[in-house]
Amino acid sequence: MTIPEDIIERAYKGTATKEDAIALLDVNPFELYTLADDLRKEAVGDTVTYVTNRNIYITNMCKGSCGFCAFREGDGYILTIEEILEQVGQAEKAGAVEICIQGGYLPQLDLEFYNEIVKSIHTSYPNMTIHGFSPMEIHYASSLSGTPLEDALSELKKNGLGTLTGTSAEILSDRVRKIICEDKITTKQWIETIKASHNVGLRTNATIMYGHVETWEERFDHILTVRDIQKETGAFTELITMPFMPYNNRIGEEMLRSGKFMTTGTEDLQLIAIARVLLNKHIDNLQACWVKLGKKLAQVALSCGANDMGGTLMEDQITLASGGSNGEYLPPEELEWIIKSAGRKPMRRNALYEEI
Numbered sequence: 001m002t003i004p005e006d007i008i009e010r011a012y013k014g015t016a017t018k019e020d021a022i023a024l025l026d027v028n029p030f031e032l033y034t035l036a037d038d039l040r041k042e043a044v045g046d047t048v049t050y051v052t053n054r055n056i057y058i059t060n061m062c063k064g065s066c067g068f069c070a071f072r073e074g075d076g077y078i079l080t081i082e083e084i085l086e087q088v089g090q091a092e093k094a095g096a097v098e099i100c101i102q103g104g105y106l107p108q109l110d111l112e113f114y115n116e117i118v119k120s121i122h123t124s125y126p127n128m129t130i131h132g133f134s135p136m137e138i139h140y141a142s143s144l145s146g147t148p149l150e151d152a153l154s155e156l157k158k159n160g161l162g163t164l165t166g167t168s169a170e171i172l173s174d175r176v177r178k179i180i181c182e183d184k185i186t187t188k189q190w191i192e193t194i195k196a197s198h199n200v201g202l203r204t205n206a207t208i209m210y211g212h213v214e215t216w217e218e219r220f221d222h223i224l225t226v227r228d229i230q231k232e233t234g235a236f237t238e239l240i241t242m243p244f245m246p247y248n249n250r251i252g253e254e255m256l257r258s259g260k261f262m263t264t265g266t267e268d269l270q271l272i273a274i275a276r277v278l279l280n281k282h283i284d285n286l287q288a289c290w291v292k293l294g295k296k297l298a299q300v301a302l303s304c305g306a307n308d309m310g311g312t313l314m315e316d317q318i319t320l321a322s323g324g325s326n327g328e329y330l331p332p333e334e335l336e337w338i339i340k341s342a343g344r345k346p347m348r349r350n351a352l353y354e355e356i
């Protein structure tokens with residue numbers, strides 16, 4: 001089946017609907033990829049961006065119990081400020097321009113703790129952009145102290161936080177969240193936290209963690225929710241489609257026992273391509289996540305709607321814990337080679353997609 005003309009028209013106009021997305025699942029995937037590639041070329045040209053960054057995990061302990069998470073440990077660590085600064089120094093020496101701070105959430109990790117981390121890093125490394133914390137962590141720390149979200153987020157921004165991550169989105173469906181992460185912030189609370197961040201001038205990215213119990217429709221609803229927020233605030237920097245890593249965690253083991261393994265490559269590329277269709281004219285940047293997709297599929301994704309290769313990372317404890325087998329560090333020269341050998345032009349960026 002080829003793509004109906006009216007769907008193509010709406011895709012170029014930036015008015016594609018959920019029904020269009022569902023219909024695109026039935027067309028020849030290679031026609032879909034070509035449409036997404038054309039939309040990408042019109043939106044951002046042939047440049048493919050990446051960021052030299054380092055993930056820093058401030059704690060691997062967590063009060064949460066997400067069924068898909070193999071990262072959290074019962075008896076784990078909490079980094080001291082000195083240990084965090086040590087890792088930031090190593091990152092700077094390795095050429096990183098961004099550090100991405102994440103971790104579990106705990107009662108003792110209050111807003112003061114997060115502000116102290118940001119202030120210490122910003123004081124010692126003023127040129128390092130801090131992409132940090134998740135809506136889950138900030139929503140929890142704010143509610144612990146009864147601080148309004150906007151107050152908490154503007155203080156973090158004032159102390160040097162550059163961007164908030166768009167993680168803990170998973171699938172923005174409370175049906176799905178009840179199954180995979182019952183005690184996590186709800187869809188509404190994620191939206192509230194993201195909008196609060198955007199309202200105080202703290203931009204965020206958006207993620208979708210898919211390939212478990214959700215339907216295609218729920219994936220499209222998620223992306224359309226992100227589009228609706230973008231129409232209101234315009235402050236999303238990118239969407240990252242993150243396939244579920246099914247090993248060493250409850251949700252994955254239940255899936256594996258039922259005979260379902262991970263998402264297929266075609267499915268990963270269809271999601272990226274349809275995300276490009278749904279977000280065209282609203283969010284320009286779609287990240288191909290090499291650490292989860294693998295380097296070669298991420299490279300192919302560049303011809304299916306993606307225009308970014310994410311970060312060099314240096315480490316990715318989260319992906320590795322759940323069975324990631326693509327390594328944790330992709331050096332800039334290899335990232336540039338992947339981009340150039342796909343016939344595209346590499347560009348180093350920061351978390352705001354500014355050239356550096």
Ligand SMILES: C[S@@+](CC[C@H](N)C(=O)[O-])C[C@H]1O[C@@H](n2cnc3c(N)ncnc32)[C@H](O)[C@@H]1O
Nearest residue numbers: 068069102103104134136167168209244245322
């Ligand atoms: C590990 S958490 C750390 C930040 C914070 N605790 C939270 O949950 O938002 C960050 C993100 O990692 C992703 N993640 C965790 N386990 C994963 C898995 N098995 N496969 C893919 N992504 C995963 C989820 O999207 C989650 O929001």
Ligand SMILES: Nc1c(NC[C@H](O)[C@H](O)[C@H](O)CO)[nH]c(=O)[nH]c1=O
Nearest residue numbers: 051100240289291310311316350351
């Ligand atoms: N896709 C993954 C990311 N992406 C985030 C980027 O590394 C970068 O921080 C962001 O684009 C802002 O510049 N990070 C991970 O650790 N794991 C992923 O799977």
Ligand SMILES: N[C@@H](Cc1ccc(O)cc1)C(=O)O
Nearest residue numbers: 100165166167205207318319
């Ligand atoms: N590091 C997280 C995801 C992540 C995604 C986007 C970010 O901006 C930051 C972190 C993971 O492995 O799933």
Ligand code: SF4
Nearest residue numbers: 062064065066069104
């Ligand atoms: S995904 Fe985040 S909130 Fe959930 S258990 Fe893991 S660290 Fe905790």
